[in-house]
Amino acid sequence: MTAELDAAITRAFRVESGQVIATLIRVTGDWDLAEECLQEAFALALRTWPRDGVPAKPGAWLTTAARNRATDRIRREAVGAAKLREAAELHVPAEPEWDESGVHDDRLRLIFTCCHPALPLEGQVALALRTLAGLTTAEIARAFLVSEATISQRLVRVKRKIRTAGIPYRVPPAELLPERTAAVLGMLYLLFNEGYSASAGTDLLRPDLSAEAIRLARILASLMPGEPxxxxxxxxxxxxxxxxxxRVDDQGTLVSLEDQxxxxxxxxxxxxxxxxxxxxxxxxxxxxxxxxxxxxxxxxxxxxxxxxDWAQIAALYGELLRFVPSPVVELNRAVAVAMAEGPEAGLELVDKLAADGALPGYHLLPATRADLLRRLDRLGEAADAYREALALAGTDAERAYLSGKLADIS
CATH class of the missing domain: 1.20.58 (Methane Monooxygenase Hydroxylase; Chain G, domain 1)
Structure with missing residues (x-):
């Protein structure tokens, strides 16, 4: 297989898998079957695309292949005339039927299903990352800083809950939208950030995921135009x-905001x-x-x-802490304070976070501390902090950026 073909198949999986699986879940009503048939469709692509070439519309090809696999599976497992009729009628309409919400977007339906209030929050997020972003179980485990077995158990439990509770695959009617709004917004932001930083992959950016998050946010805004x-x-x-x-230079290295x-x-x-x-x-x-x-x-x-206006930004982060009392927000506020009042003021806040044991394993804490120490001309301490951040960084672009900073003061 040529490098170009391998890249095309990898790109198709990343870009198309979320839409394909959303369609399969709507058609089959079975999350596990949808995932298995998606994998079989990609296995078929690996066998046939080298011979026939990449289709003009990879997503449509994969959807058809996966749907055919689902049809075959249901037929093999069918018992009785009712199941046979179900298999015979399995299809993907050109335009999905509208539900009560008036929205016929499979991926938005999938988000609302993941965000059902009957599901635990950690299960919602894991399921969305698996189905919408196409992350592997191992990649989700790294994002949560837990074992792969733990994530596998969460996924099994949440899919079982959807099945046993009969949670519908739909955007709920208008009167039920508010109870899921916060979770859906969080999920869309998560999807955008996965595309913006690509923490799970080797590439820095996944613009397809970010563009999809923006598209779905536009649909949601049309559904709830009065929700600020x-x-x-x-x-x-x-x-x-x-x-x-x-955000990235020609060599793939991160460019800081002030240097963009x-x-x-x-x-x-x-x-x-x-x-x-x-x-x-x-x-x-x-x-x-x-x-x-x-x-x-x-x-x-x-x-x-x-x-x-760093003073205004620092004040806004202070306000944000009322809604999101998170050490990440506190770290961002420390950066703004350092820019507004000087590096000593920011370092005091960062050192307090470090002393409190906040953000273990989060490379931006020692990276921020290193930058402030550098600005104070405490270069030996800054170098140690950069090395600590380097050991924790999760992407090549982050490591390249930190390595450059370390080299500048060494």
């Missing part, structure tokens, strides 16, 4: 995505995100995504890095 947090999330995703092209070429930022996404944020804020009901979008807007609308 939905608008806030869409604004946040757009404002982050606007910087995508400048602002002329390469997407001005249309910045304008749309800012307008959405203003609309959300006029509703007068604050929330975590609106605050995060406001922070992103402070960065996106500054003409130069030197023009960034």
């Amino acid at each position: 947090e939905v608008l806030g999330l869409l604004a946040l995703l757009l404002l982050h995505d606007a910087r995508r092209a400048t 070429d602002r002329g390469g930022w997407n001005t249309a996404e910045i304008a749309e995100g800012t307008e959405l944020l203003e609309t959300a804020l006029r509703r007068g009901v604050a929330g975590q995504y609106q605050i995060q979008a406001a922070i992103a807007a402070c960065h996106a609308t500054a003409a130069r890095a030197a023009d960034t």
Whole structure:
């Protein structure tokens, strides 16, 4: 198999697997069967694409192949005329039937199914990462810092719960949307970030996942136009995505925010995100995504890095802590404080987090500390902190960035 073909198949799996499995789950109603048939379809692609070439529409090819596998499996396992009729009628309509919500998007239905309030939160997230982002069990385990066996058990339990409780595969009617809104927003942000940072893969960026998160957020905003947090999330995703092209240099190394070429930022996404944020804020009901979008807007609308209003950003992070009392937010606030008041003020906050044992295994804690020590000309301590961060970094791009910083002071 040529390198080009291997790359095409890998790309097809990453880009298409979420949509294919969402369609299969709708058609079969069986999560395990859908996953197994998806894997069989990719195995068939590995055998036939080298001979026949990559199809013009890989997703449609894979959906058809997986659907045929599902049909065969149901026929083999069928007992009685009713099951045989079910197998004979199995198909994927060109336009799926509309449910009560008026939405016929398979992946959005899948998100709402994953976010059903009867399912435990850790199970919701694991299932979404497995089905929507296409992560392996091992990759999800690394993201959660738990064993692969633990994630496997979570996936088995949550799929069993969906089956035994008869949880429907649909976007719920309007009156039930609010009870799942927070979980769905969190899931969309998770999906976007997986595409933005690609923590599970060797590539830095997965733009297909980020683009899909933005598309689904737009659908959700059309469903709930009066919900400020939905608008806030869409604004946040757009404002982050606007910087995508400048986050990595030609060698694949991360470029810090202050060093990014602002002329390469997407001005249309910045304008749309800012307008959405203003609309959300006029509703007068604050929330975590609106605050995060406001922070992103402070960065996106500054003409130069030197023009960034770090005092305002520090204040916004302080407000965000009311909604998300997380050590990650505290670390981000420490960075903003350092930029607004000086590295000593920021280092004091970072050292307190470290002393409290916050964020074990999180490479950005020692990386932030290293940067502040460097700015204070405490180069020996900074070098030690960079080495600690290097040992914890999860991607090649992160390691390359940290290695460069270490080399600069060595």
